Amino acid sequence: MLHSLTSDDDRFRTIRFGTGLNLLVAERTDASTDTDSRNGAGKSSMVELLHFLLGARNEPKAVWAGEKLRDHTFRLKLDWPGRPETLTVTRSTTRPNRVTLDPDITRSSPGGLFEHAAEVSTKDWQWAMERDLYGVDSEGAEVSGRTLLSFAIRRVDAGGFLEPTRTFAQQSPHDAMVNLCHLFGLDVGLAARYRLLSNQEATRKKLVEAAKDPVWGKIVGRSAELRGEIGAIEQRVSELEHQIASFQVVPEYENIRREADELDRRIRSLRASEAVDRRNLQDMEQSVDEVAEPDDRYLESAYKQLNLILGQEVRRRFDDVRAFHETVVRNREKQLHEEISRLRRLLEERTRTRTRLGERQAALLHTLNSGGALDALNSLQYALAREQAHLESLRHRFQAAQALEASRREIEAKRLELEQEMVTDLEDRDTITFEASSLFNTYARRLYGDGKNPYLTFSPGKQRMQIEPKIEDDGSRGIHNMVIFCFDLTAAVIAHRAGRGPDFLVHDSHLYDGVDERQVARALQLAAEVTETERMQYIVTMNSDDLNKAVSMGFEANPYIIEPHLTDQPDGGLFGFRF
Known part of the structure; x- marks a missing residue:
């Protein structure tokens, strides 16, 4: 008192x-x-x-x-x-x-x-x-x-x-x-369990509301959306793991890449020169076909029709001119044949060079395609680690979202169980x-x-x-x-x-x-x-x-x-x- x-x-x-x-x-x-x-x-x-x-x-x-x-x-x-x-x-x-x-x-x-x-x-x-x-x-x-x-x-x-x-x-x-x-x-313990379930229900409702918010929803999330996102990330992780498993680090990667680029430039240059030479060869072969000795027999016919008689001196000059032209034609034809032969040899040599360069370029490209630089491998590994961390986070959120969605049923079941326990306790x-x-x-x-x-x-x-x-x-x-x-x-x-x-x-x-x-x-x-x-x-x-x-x-x-x-x-x- x-x-x-x-x-x-x-x-x-x-x-x-x-x-x-x-x-x-x-x-x-x-x-x-x-x-x-x-x-x-x-x-x-x-x-x-x-x-x-x-x-x-x-x-x-x-x-x-x-x-x-x-x-x-x-x-x-x-x-x-x-x-x-x-x-x-x-x-x-x-x-x-x-x-x-x-x-x-x-x-x-x-x-x-x-x-x-x-x-x-x-x-x-x-x-x-x-x-x-x-x-x-x-x-x-x-x-x-x-x-x-x-x-x-x-x-x-x-x-x-x-x-x-x-x-x-x-x-x-x-x-x-x-x-x-x-x-x-x-029984205080039973009454306290009501309080615990009430607190859990209040928390659940807050989380459900938070899941609807565009910002907080990224933390809570919904299981259906998260399931699809997890599938996409799992596929990305699998692809990165396969790339890393088959990846080979190529020594002197940058030097090989520069050599391949230089070969590509030379091959393009040879192709351009080859196109010019083939055009020239075509023109020269056509010129050879068009070469012919001059025909002066029409002069004697023309003079006859005019009732003129050509003297020996005139005839001798015509013969000299004919001989000169024949010499010029034979020299040009010879020169064209020599130039055609040279162009053909040059084209053959360029073809062989281009083939050799192409084979070397193909070997370099195969080497580059089968592997890469160490920096590239590190980048792949970093990307894989980042996606794996993201995937793990999504899985945790997915489990939390499933637990949240199932919590209402669990709380309801616990309340029914607790109600029955309280009924029994009050009877006692x-x-x-x-x-x-x-x-x-x-x-x-x-x-x-x-x-x-x-x-x-x-x-x-x-x-x-x-x-x-x-x-x-x-x-x-x-x-x-x-x-x-x-x-x-x-x-x-x-x-x-x-x-x-x-x-x-x-x-x-x-x-x-x-x-x-x-x-x-x-x-x-x-x-x-x-x-x-x-x-x-x-x-x-x-x-x-x-x-x-x-x-x-x-x-x-x-x-x-x-x-x-x-x-x-x-x-x-x-x-x-x-x-």
């Missing part, structure tokens, strides 16, 4: 708690004006300070992190399981990551008479609460001590009163169910669930009589374990808040009986907003009776006018009102000053 909440600031008004029901009341004084308000009296701040001292992480917007509370130190005295003396927890706003425990209860076993105070980290303090207050077996368990504590001390600013089975607005329903299963004594634990359901039903009927149909169900589903508290209502806020009251009281009692939870429950006055005064009176009376019977503690903050309404309905409040009496005056709040 909690005993006291104090501070090193003299203005702070110490709160002292007792057993059973504790009412911390904020009153409206006779000196109050219309502008005064009890909203800043410190009711919710008390809840925040309890969380601060019970290991809450340092939050920039929390009440203890404000400028007005800088350099303040707060202390909480409470009972601790298995120890006869009270535990004092001290935490300063200047060093929020450290907590002083007196005595040091973070060790696994008590230190006897010589046990002293120790300063520990908030993480060690949180683990000590998980171990001792909630009976958690080992660090790193599926449940969270801070989450479990938030069901015992709900925070209005975090959205603690929005739903019965959640204690802050952004809380994962799976996280909430895991911790609630611990409080009610159900029907005594536990029946006890919790009976308590909730009893508490709710104490508030609303037999006219409502209250129930608390534990039902396994495909998505998660469902714990649903319900009181038949018309959607009013008041009944909704009383569902939370009955649910929290049920969970606290069940957990405390089994040693899985602390012996205190704390509610802020916001829980009673909108609640009919009859249900307020019955809820406070019920809490007083239950905590007395179960040897527990229920702490609730209330405005005096709401309490007076309950009193008017027959509730006797005086025995349960604790000090201090908070007021709406500047110095009447919990801190002794207004923020």
Whole structure:
């Protein structure tokens, strides 16, 4: 149980708690004006300070992190399981990551008479609460001590009163169910598997969406597309491997290539010269056919027709001219034959040279075609390595794509299997669930009589374990808040009986907003009776006018009102000053 909440600031008004029901009341004084308000009296701040001292992480917007509370130190005295003396927890706003425990209860076993105070980290303090207050077996368990504590001390600013089975607005329903299963004594491991499957499904959906993106799709991919791409790369790799296997490195590769190029140039030059010579040979052979001696016999016939007689002197000159022309013709014919013979010999020699050069060129080209330079081989090997790496990457992506596409079916199958396991487990634990359901039903009927149909169900589903508290209502806020009251009281009692939870429950006055005064009176009376019977503690903050309404309905409040009496005056709040 909690005993006291104090501070090193003299203005702070110490709160002292007792057993059973504790009412911390904020009153409206006779000196109050219309502008005064009890909203800043410190009711919710008390809840925040309890969380601060019970290991809450340092939050920039929390009440203890404000400028007005800088350099303040707060202390909480409470009972601790298995120890006869009270535990004092001290935490300063200047060093929020450290907590002083007196005595040091973070060790696994008590230190006897010589046990002293120790300063520990908030993480060690949180683990000590998980171990001792909630009976958690080992660090790193599926449940969270801070989450479990938030069901015992709900925070209005975090959205603690929005739903019965959640204690802050952004809380994962799976996280909430895991911790609630611990409080009610159900199989936490099965509930944690729901959370794991939910996380896997969320990841799968993100990857599926990423596969549709043109950029991220290159990382994730689709199996059908990847299968085709793998086939193309495999063919390319096979071709490169064959080229490398048959590749021969040719020594003096560049010299051989240059010689082959030079032979090709010479062969083309010989062919060009040969074409010119064959044309010349053709012209000369034609000229030989056209060579003939001059015929002058027509002169004598012509002279006869003219009745002219040629003299000897004329005849002798004609004979000289004829002889000269015959000599010229014979010389030309001889010269043409000699030139034809020369051209034929030249053509034959060029043919033989061209044939020889062609054979040498063919040998060089065969050498080049059968192998290559070392640089070419290195390039082929580099290309092969690159394609092989690409192929391996594609295969990994293909396996991942197949796994992603198959993961939906696997997750669905695991969910069905898990649902059946949870059904079996609940059947085995029907005594536990029946006890919790009976308590909730009893508490709710104490508030609303037999006219409502209250129930608390534990039902396994495909998505998660469902714990649903319900009181038949018309959607009013008041009944909704009383569902939370009955649910929290049920969970606290069940957990405390089994040693899985602390012996205190704390509610802020916001829980009673909108609640009919009859249900307020019955809820406070019920809490007083239950905590007395179960040897527990229920702490609730209330405005005096709401309490007076309950009193008017027959509730006797005086025995349960604790000090201090908070007021709406500047110095009447919990801190002794207004923020």
